[in-house]
Amino acid sequence: MTRKTVDCRKYPSVSNCSLTISGEEEEVVRAATEHSISVHEHTDSPELRAEIRASLEDEKVGA
Ligand SMILES: [Zn+2]
Secondary structure, eight states: OOOEEEEGGGSOOTTOOOOEEEESHHHHHHHHHHHHHHHHOOOOOHHHHHHHHHHOEEOOOOO
């Protein structure tokens, strides 16, 4: 199984957030959505989730 990861540093944000979230796709989308709302003052919406889902990358494993 390939874990997905989202890196907050790749988002333009005012908070200079350095968080990365890794896990199964649905877990990452859920956690990143909650994080975006609580930290980045986004509003939960299908658009936000789609944006997060589109930004997921395969986690680099190993060297
Ligand atoms: Zn963040």
